[in-house]
Amino acid sequence: ASHLSTARRKVVVSRDLGPDAMQLLRDNANLEVVLWPEDRVCDRSWLLENVPGSTGLIVLFTEKASPSGPGLKVVSTMSVGYEHVNLPALHKRGLRLGFTPDVLTDAVADVSVMLALMASRNAAYGVTLVHQGQWPPFAPFTLCGPQISTMQDSPTRTVGFLGFGRIAQATLARLVAFGITHCVYTSNPGSPPKLALESSLLERHPTLREVRRVDLDTVARESDVLFVLAPGGESTKHIVNEGFLRKMKKSSVLVNTARGTLVDSDALAKALREEWIWGAGLDVLEGEPCIDVNHPLLTEPRCAIVPHIGSATFDTRVGMAVLAARNLLGALNGTQMPAELDL
Ligand code: DGY
Incomplete structure (x- = not known):
């Protein structure tokens, strides 16, 4: 088991994305999903502590995302907006960025x-x-x-x-x-x-x-x-x-x-x-x-x-969460990311 766990690739998820998207991630036996455990915006210190050593990161627009750690390959944001992501830093380090257009x-x-x-x-x-x-x-x-x-x-x-x-x-x-x-x-x-x-x-x-x-x-x-x-x-x-x-x-x-x-x-x-x-x-x-x-x-x-409820329907939020998970999986498994932002 210890051999197996070292081979698993860590992905960090800054918020519980709901059963559909979380299941998609957990169905990938080769991934170790590290999830912010609380029902509030994830602490920046928690992210900084956990992102090093990970290969993928899923965030919301409530988190500032700048890449850290040499193994990181992809940042996937569950949002159509991406001003919270440091695009030049991602580009410089050859990372890919997923976002969630269309569904919302x-x-x-x-x-x-x-x-x-x-x-x-x-x-x-x-x-x-x-x-x-x-x-x-x-x-x-x-x-x-x-x-x-x-x-x-x-x-x-x-x-x-x-x-x-x-x-x-x-x-x-x-x-x-x-x-x-x-x-x-x-x-x-x-x-x-x-x-x-x-x-x-x-x-x-x-x-x-x-x-x-x-x-x-x-x-x-x-x-x-x-x-x-x-x-x-x-x-x-x-x-x-x-x-x-x-x-x-x-x-x-x-x-x-x-x-x-x-x-x-x-x-x-x-x-x-x-x-x-x-x-x-x-x-x-x-x-x-x-x-x-x-x-x-x-x-x-x-x-x-109204308090930022534009995309707040059950269908849309599930769609965004699933798309964010698929973007991450696409980048990690070498298949296509369904919605990748051209950096
Ligand atoms: C976004 O996706 O950028 C929104 O602001 C949240 O739906």
Whole structure:
């Protein structure tokens, strides 16, 4: 047995990934699975102690992952975002990185639409009133807000996207059913124009009249509902700042289901308080989960905030966990990683 155990390759898993994914890992007799035993974010000291000597590492976006130990071959993150992973260090050491795109696209697009509706329709404030026993008497304009769906003869509404990847496109597909006909988006300025994508979207959604790539100012100015769906990290930090928010329409709604760092929370609180925009729906917040409980955003009536639940459906989380396990196994067994990030 001692001979066997020395031949087993250690993999470190920073959080219990649920029965499906854990079973997949444990079915591999040649792996020794070292699992953070507690039901809370794994201590950094535990990771630093256990990663040396391992061949693979599975983390969540709550852990900062920089490779350590000469035998490490793969880092697999159970997230589509990867700003918590030190990409240059991985690349330099020839490590592979797995992530979990696609499986969460629909769940996050659903919550994006939910937050757009909540923000425009005063849902957060309405829920608060009900919880406080202050159901407001019905009156012609009580708790009214701008309508996202288009009624016959109502002016066309434009939906905007800051970042136009999988989740943004899935969000757009949902909004087409709300009668949205115009879409503007910005994407990485260095990337080539997405002409083929634009025409395929127009083909797929015959009622959509326009999908246009624009600059940041234009996306701020033209959007009735603006979705922030770009990656986190230094290059996108506070891309939605005071200057950006001041250009937005007074009746517009901002939704962030990407990373808190993209939106300057202080500027957004000011924008809501001074009514530069109508409302905001946030699934993510700068500094989460340790946010300032006294931050003015938390009490802005037209700001709906939920605690990073975009991908939180049972199906999606199982899909992400299983994909994270498969990515790790693919790299270790020399078969394909189903979702590898090109470093
Ligand atoms: C991710 O996957 O990056 C999310 O933020 C958690 O679903």
